[in-house]
Amino acid sequence: MNSVKQKKIIQLMNDFQLDGLFIHTYENRRYFTDFTGSNGMYFFDGLTNFLWTDQRYSLQAMEQSPFCKVEIANGPMNQFLADKMSDKFAGRIGFESDDMTVSQFSFFKEIIPDVSWIPLGDELLKIRAVKSDDELKIIKESINKADVAFAKLLNMINIGMSEIDVRNELEYLMAKEGHEGPAFGTIVAFGERAAFPHAVPTTRKLNKNEYMLIDFGIKYQGYMSDMTRTIEIGQVDDFSSNIFEITLKALESSIEEVTPGIESHLLDEVARSIFREAGIEEYSLRGLGHGVGLQIHEYPKVIENGKGKIENGMVFTVEPGIYIPNRVGVRIEDIISVTETGVEILTSTPRKIRLAL
Structure with a gap:
């Protein structure tokens, strides 16, 4: 990620007092990671950029996003996300509230019920403007x-x-x-x-x-x-x-x-x-x-x-x-x-x- 985008995302986390930022939409994920695969999730904890995807995109993800820690799901994506989120998510996590379905949000809350989910609305669109x-x-x-x-x-x-x-x-x-x-x-x-x-x-x-x-x-x-x-x-x-x-x-x-x-x-x-x-x-x-x-x-x-x-x-x-x-x-x-x-x-x-x- 170039320095300008890194500064923008850190400023966003500071503004909303976030401990992590979780992104699942294609355009925002591509903006921050350069990854163009059809399946992937991006998580930033303030220090490390994580990119999670499946086996189809293992080489592509590492090639397009060398600044990310790429981790590959070898089984069902939901179980993979459950393991990663339980391990890494804590505190206040920002998410794309305008683009997440009710079923997705319910799934994530069930996995990690103690996390405070902070809706970002159009904040990421403003960054990209x-x-x-x-x-x-x-x-x-x-x-x-x-x-x-x-x-x-x-x-x-x-x-x-x-x-x-x-x-x-x-x-x-x-x-x-x-x-x-x-x-x-x-x-x-x-x-x-x-x-x-x-x-x-x-x-x-x-x-x-x-x-x-x-x-x-x-x-x-x-x-x-x-x-x-x-x-x-x-x-x-x-x-x-x-x-x-x-x-x-x-x-x-x-x-x-x-x-x-x-x-x-x-x-x-x-x-x-x-x-x-x-x-x-x-x-x-x-x-x-x-x-x-x-x-x-x-x-x-x-x-x-x-x-x-x-x-x-x-x-x-x-x-x-x-x-x-x-x-x-x-x-x-x-x-x-x-x-x-x-x-x-x-x-x-x-x-x-x-x-x-």
């Missing part, structure tokens, strides 16, 4: 691979293609750039169907003189990218074009206000006030953006009436959208990184794209 230089480098590469694939896709778009056709072509192109899979279900929506914020691609065919909305990302070395573009096919009507320009203004104005220390909800209000002035705020969603990292939705939450401040090193999306049922949907989304003085825009694809098909 500020990205290291190494994390930022991987995120930039993830975004770049998605940008390259998208640029290639634009040369393949033709009238008559279905939403499913476009989705399949894009995911194939992303795979050729090298990744661990799509970051989420790729969204492709034509014309009036773009008014569905999370539209599932259908056999609906692409026509001239309408918008095509594409929202997609990839997972690369564990880290996600996320981008939305609303592409003009031919020439759209004046009403739709005006909606696009207002949405673009909301995006650009919000990004201009990003600075360390600003309350996250104030960024949402920048975009919302522009929509409100145009008389279309009722067609927007309740949030402007979300953090991106080992998960596609992380901290910070840039939402209406949300809590928390933007910090140097945070990486998040800015994605204002307007969704008018049965008529038009527009969303434009970039990923940005917060710097000491403002912001670095990580997405390089142009925001305005028109295909004269």
